[in-house]
Amino acid sequence: MLIEVLLRNPLLFLIIAIPLLYAIILHEVAHAYVAYIMGDRSQRWYGRMSLNPLRHLDPVGTLTLFLFGFGWAKPVPVNFLTLRDRRLGFILVSGAGIGANIILAFFSLLFLKLLSPYPSSILSLFLSYFAKVNLLLASFNLIPIPPLDGSKILLGFSSGNLRYALMRIEPYGFYIIIALLLLGILDPLHDFIRWFLTLIIDSIIS
Numbered sequence: 001m002l003i004e005v006l007l008r009n010p011l012l013f014l015i016i017a018i019p020l021l022y023a024i025i026l027h028e029v030a031h032a033y034v035a036y037i038m039g040d041r042s043q044r045w046y047g048r049m050s051l052n053p054l055r056h057l058d059p060v061g062t063l064t065l066f067l068f069g070f071g072w073a074k075p076v077p078v079n080f081l082t083l084r085d086r087r088l089g090f091i092l093v094s095g096a097g098i099g100a101n102i103i104l105a106f107f108s109l110l111f112l113k114l115l116s117p118y119p120s121s122i123l124s125l126f127l128s129y130f131a132k133v134n135l136l137l138a139s140f141n142l143i144p145i146p147p148l149d150g151s152k153i154l155l156g157f158s159s160g161n162l163r164y165a166l167m168r169i170e171p172y173g174f175y176i177i178i179a180l181l182l183l184g185i186l187d188p189l190h191d192f193i194r195w196f197l198t199l200i201i202d203s204i205i206s
Contacts, residue, residue, distance in 0.1 A: 002066045015122065019130035020065065023101060023137055024073045025056045030100035031076040031093055038089040040082045048076050075147075087156055094152035101138035105131045106201050113205055135201075139194035143186060146173030 006013040032048035047055045056073040065071025083089030108131035115124045144150040146169055155166050169176065180186045 027097035034096035091156035105134035146170035
């Protein structure tokens with residue numbers, strides 16, 4: 001738990017908490033920016049394009065972040081009716097957060113490789129954790145269960161029965177995810193996606 005880390009080692013707490021916090025925030029900022037680019041001007045009014053954590057933090061999500069090391073930010077409200085191309089816009093906005101996390105993980109690992117002569121430096125530890133957190137977020141959000149981004153990307157590409165099924169389970173998706181996490185059913189899929197993303201990034205960097 002992050003609270004225990006804070007009490008034992010405040011510096012380690014910052015090395016863990018800051019990457020975790022900003023990986024989540026930048027995920028949401030990416031959604032807002034792409035929505036704005038695609039035509040949803042309300043993002044400026046909501047202030048969701050800001051890097052100010054207070055614009056994005058969810059009280060319950062922040063509490064669970066500090067208690068259990070896992071949390072969430074307030075979802076970005078998107079008016080999909082204002083997007084220039086609704087289907088394409090829906091897909092791009094839905095995938096923006098995942099894309100941002102993958103890009104952040106890539107550059108974190110790239111800079112970490114440059115710092116390989118200094119593996120124990122604070123910056124190396126920070127970058128290592130930032131890369132891990134971003135890969136964790138990207139891989140988790142790729143799971144195609146509502147309300148995760150992966151389900152929205154799939155929804156954008158789907159039609160007919162699959163689209164109908166995704167829309168039907170969306171109100172219960174959060175509870176389904178919690179149940180699957182507690183039962184450990186999602187672990188193999190999540191681990192595979194994270195391994196695959198890491199393999200691609202490592203191949204590019206190498």
